[in-house]
Amino acid sequence: NMIAQPPDILPTIADLAQVxxxxxEPLHGMSFAHQLLGESKDDIREFAISSTHLRGLPEQAVTPxxxxxxxxxxxxxxxxxxxxxxxAEDPYAENNVLDNNAEIADEMHNAILQELKxxxxxxxxxxxxxx
Numbered sequence: 001n002m003i004a005q006p007p008d009i010l011p012t013i014a015d016l017a018q019v020x021x022x023x024x025e026p027l028h029g030m031s032f033a034h035q036l037l038g039e040s041k042d043d044i045r046e047f048a049i050s051s052t053h054l055r056g057l058p059e060q061a062v063t064p065x066x067x068x069x070x071x072x073x074x075x076x077x078x079x080x081x082x083x084x085x086x087x088a089e090d091p092y093a094e095n096n097v098l099d100n101n102a103e104i105a106d107e108m109h110n111a112i113l114q115e116l117k118x119x120x121x122x123x124x125x126x127x128x129x130x131x
Contacts, residue, residue, distance in 0.1 A: 003046070003047060003048050003069070004048060008045075010027060011029045031044070047111055063128070069087075071087060084098040084108070
Protein backbone atom coordinates (compact mmCIF):
# COMPACT_ATOMS: atom_id res chain seq x y z
CA ASN A 1 0.00 0.00 0.00
CA MET A 2 1.19 3.48 -0.75
CA ILE A 3 -0.05 6.86 0.35
CA ALA A 4 -1.25 8.99 -2.56
CA GLN A 5 -4.11 11.35 -3.31
CA PRO A 6 -6.10 12.29 -6.45
CA PRO A 7 -3.81 15.17 -7.55
CA ASP A 8 -1.04 12.57 -7.92
CA ILE A 9 -2.83 10.76 -10.75
CA LEU A 10 -2.05 13.19 -13.61
CA PRO A 11 1.72 13.41 -12.92
CA THR A 12 1.82 9.62 -12.58
CA ILE A 13 0.06 9.02 -15.90
CA ALA A 14 2.34 11.55 -17.60
CA ASP A 15 5.42 9.79 -16.21
CA LEU A 16 4.15 6.36 -17.26
CA ALA A 17 3.35 7.66 -20.77
CA GLN A 18 6.70 9.49 -20.85
CA VAL A 19 4.94 12.76 -21.61
CA UNK A 20 6.43 15.99 -20.32
CA UNK A 21 3.84 18.36 -18.90
CA UNK A 22 4.07 22.13 -19.11
CA UNK A 23 0.99 23.35 -17.25
CA UNK A 24 0.27 27.08 -16.91
CA GLU A 25 0.09 26.63 -13.11
CA PRO A 26 2.18 24.21 -11.03
CA LEU A 27 0.59 20.83 -10.39
CA HIS A 28 -0.11 19.95 -6.77
CA GLY A 29 0.38 16.23 -7.30
CA MET A 30 3.47 14.05 -7.29
CA SER A 31 4.12 11.05 -9.50
CA PHE A 32 4.05 7.58 -7.98
CA ALA A 33 5.11 5.91 -11.25
CA HIS A 34 8.30 4.53 -9.67
CA GLN A 35 6.23 2.80 -6.99
CA LEU A 36 3.85 1.32 -9.57
CA LEU A 37 6.78 0.03 -11.61
CA GLY A 38 8.36 -1.54 -8.53
CA GLU A 39 11.39 0.76 -8.74
CA SER A 40 10.74 2.24 -5.30
CA LYS A 41 8.95 1.21 -2.14
CA ASP A 42 9.21 4.68 -0.58
CA ASP A 43 6.04 6.68 0.01
CA ILE A 44 5.69 9.88 -1.97
CA ARG A 45 3.69 11.40 0.91
CA GLU A 46 3.58 11.11 4.70
CA PHE A 47 -0.19 11.46 4.65
CA ALA A 48 -3.10 11.86 2.27
CA ILE A 49 -6.00 14.26 2.59
CA SER A 50 -9.26 12.98 1.17
CA SER A 51 -10.68 16.27 -0.13
CA THR A 52 -10.80 20.01 0.39
CA HIS A 53 -12.72 21.88 3.07
CA LEU A 54 -16.43 22.64 3.00
CA ARG A 55 -17.38 26.32 3.17
CA GLY A 56 -20.36 27.00 5.39
CA LEU A 57 -20.11 23.57 7.02
CA PRO A 58 -23.73 22.38 6.80
CA GLU A 59 -25.04 20.13 9.54
CA GLN A 60 -24.01 16.51 9.15
CA ALA A 61 -21.13 17.56 6.87
CA VAL A 62 -17.84 15.78 7.32
CA THR A 63 -14.72 17.71 6.48
CA PRO A 64 -11.78 15.97 4.86
CA UNK A 65 -10.04 13.11 6.50
CA UNK A 66 -6.27 13.02 6.76
CA UNK A 67 -4.71 9.60 6.93
CA UNK A 68 -1.27 8.19 7.43
CA UNK A 69 -0.18 4.58 7.92
CA UNK A 70 -1.56 4.39 11.47
CA UNK A 71 -4.22 7.05 12.00
CA UNK A 72 -7.17 8.78 10.38
CA UNK A 73 -8.29 12.19 11.64
CA UNK A 74 -11.46 14.15 10.79
CA UNK A 75 -11.58 17.81 11.96
CA UNK A 76 -15.40 17.98 11.89
CA UNK A 77 -17.24 14.67 12.08
CA UNK A 78 -20.97 14.24 11.44
CA UNK A 79 -21.81 15.58 14.91
CA UNK A 80 -19.36 18.50 14.59
CA UNK A 81 -16.74 16.95 16.89
CA UNK A 82 -13.20 16.04 15.94
CA UNK A 83 -12.57 12.33 15.39
CA UNK A 84 -9.45 10.16 15.44
CA UNK A 85 -9.27 6.50 14.52
CA UNK A 86 -6.43 3.97 14.88
CA UNK A 87 -6.81 2.40 11.47
CA ALA A 88 -4.80 -0.79 12.07
CA GLU A 89 -7.13 -1.74 14.92
CA ASP A 90 -10.28 -0.05 13.58
CA PRO A 91 -10.24 -0.23 9.75
CA TYR A 92 -13.88 0.91 9.46
CA ALA A 93 -13.27 4.01 11.64
CA GLU A 94 -15.97 3.17 14.18
CA ASN A 95 -14.22 3.93 17.50
CA ASN A 96 -13.22 7.55 18.06
CA VAL A 97 -10.07 7.43 20.23
CA LEU A 98 -9.36 11.17 20.20
CA ASP A 99 -9.81 11.64 23.97
CA ASN A 100 -6.80 9.42 24.71
CA ASN A 101 -4.72 10.62 21.74
CA ALA A 102 -5.34 14.37 21.47
CA GLU A 103 -1.68 15.14 20.68
CA ILE A 104 -1.82 12.93 17.56
CA ALA A 105 -5.07 14.59 16.47
CA ASP A 106 -3.47 18.02 16.99
CA GLU A 107 -0.45 17.03 14.85
CA MET A 108 -2.71 15.81 12.07
CA HIS A 109 -4.87 18.92 12.35
CA ASN A 110 -1.75 21.05 11.94
CA ALA A 111 -0.74 18.96 8.90
CA ILE A 112 -4.05 19.87 7.21
CA LEU A 113 -3.42 23.57 7.92
CA GLN A 114 0.14 23.37 6.62
CA GLU A 115 -1.01 21.64 3.43
CA LEU A 116 -3.69 24.27 2.83
CA LYS A 117 -1.09 27.01 3.34
CA UNK A 118 1.30 25.25 0.94
CA UNK A 119 -1.49 25.29 -1.64
CA UNK A 120 -2.11 29.02 -1.02
CA UNK A 121 -5.63 28.39 0.27
CA UNK A 122 -7.71 31.51 0.93
CA UNK A 123 -8.05 32.77 4.50
CA UNK A 124 -11.66 31.58 4.76
CA UNK A 125 -10.51 28.05 4.01
CA UNK A 126 -7.95 28.24 6.83
CA UNK A 127 -10.47 29.77 9.22
CA UNK A 128 -12.66 26.64 9.05
CA UNK A 129 -9.91 24.72 10.87
CA UNK A 130 -9.23 27.15 13.70
CA UNK A 131 -9.35 25.28 17.01
